[in-house]
Amino acid sequence: MVDLQAVLDSIYKELTPRIGEGKVADYIPELAKIDPHQFGMAVVTVDGKIYRAGDAGVPFSIQSISKVFMLTLALGKVGEGLWKRVGREPSGSAFNSIVQLEHEHGIPRNPFINAGAIAVTDVVMAGHAPREAIGELLRFVRYLADDESVTIDEKVARSETQTGYRNFALANFMRAYKNIDHPVEHVLGVYFHQCALSMSCEQLAKAGLFLAARGSNPMTGHSVVSPKRARRINALMLTCGHYDGSGDFAYHVGLPGKSGVGGGIFAVAPGVASIAAGSPGLNKVGNSQLAAVALEMLAARTGSPVFGG
Structure with missing residues (x-):
């Protein structure tokens, strides 16, 4: 069994020297004011466990x-x-x-x-x-x-x-x-x-957990959508969730996900967990540079597309 907290801690430690990389979305004046030196990750598993690293509790503009x-x-x-x-x-x-x-x-x-x-x-x-x-x-x-x-x-x-x-x-x-x-x-x-919704990585991972758990939120017991609809939303995120960087994200990370120019990326390991990572600096296609690297590292160290697989 993978020790998720240890994995998150190691990713955070390795990427700490790179915090601040990328370019903040300055075409929205309010976003241009964000401190680029932030980086957080949160993982919420379908059995209700929560793992955090870095600025996982700091709210940011989730944008797209x-x-x-x-x-x-x-x-x-x-x-x-x-x-x-x-x-x-x-x-x-x-x-x-x-x-x-x-x-x-x-x-x-x-x-x-x-x-x-x-x-x-x-x-x-x-x-x-x-x-x-x-x-x-x-x-x-x-x-x-x-x-x-x-x-x-x-x-x-x-x-x-x-x-x-x-x-x-x-x-x-x-x-x-x-x-x-x-x-x-x-x-x-x-x-x-x-x-302009403002959420932390932890809040975002909790909110998206239904997409990892066949349409229901196992932490609250609430049924949100049918398993079929959850699967289809995930399919759309995998193919279209990262603008014209979608194919590259699918190739490197292998998980359905959605990015936003506020620096957040939300991802789903179906049947296993929902994940959110955030750092304001963006790459050339408008996705968080550090969050994308962090998710690639997480997938590699946990056996993407299913942790422990």
Whole structure:
């Protein structure tokens, strides 16, 4: 049996000299202020054990990792009908590409690029005022993490709203193709708030545990989605979770995962554990440089794709 705490401690010790590597996402002014010298990891196993290293308890802006939770909500509302509005294929283009969206007539390639996530947000908003939709997501994530202290960072949300011109362009483009039903400014208001969710590695690993445990959270006993849906969300994370670095992440780490430009990466070892790693410095494709290395080391030392396998 692998001693997970010893593995995490050794990874943290080895990577400590590299803390601060990469480039913080400075195109969102509020994120540009983050101290780059942070690095944490947390693993939550399906039998309820929690392992931590470094800054595992320090909250950060989860950004695009929130798309996993919004996708789960959207599938709960409209089921497989969602795929009429969003594709399921890797994009191979930048996460905020307009060219691809035009070429494909306003149907985003997958739910994890920005355009796809905006369309998913529009689906979740059906029957809700924007404030209610934000509240629904926050309640859902708190329920998943079993932690009422999860919050939305209003400063980050405001910062994104003030600088998110390309996201406004993507949303207006989809609206022109009738793939956005609600007013663009309302949809983006919700989208920017979901991206501004602030969570620690430990909270994030707890919230995503249902994807490691066939759709249920074994720590709370709550059933979240069916085993089939959990498997499909994991499949999408494996193929599309890291923008145009998805194939590289799958090759090196071999686990379904989702990254965010706040420096976090969430990953799933199906049947075994959920994992979150975070460090603000990003590589050239917008994924945390140190977190990606840490997850590769974790997978190698535990027998990825299943710990101890």
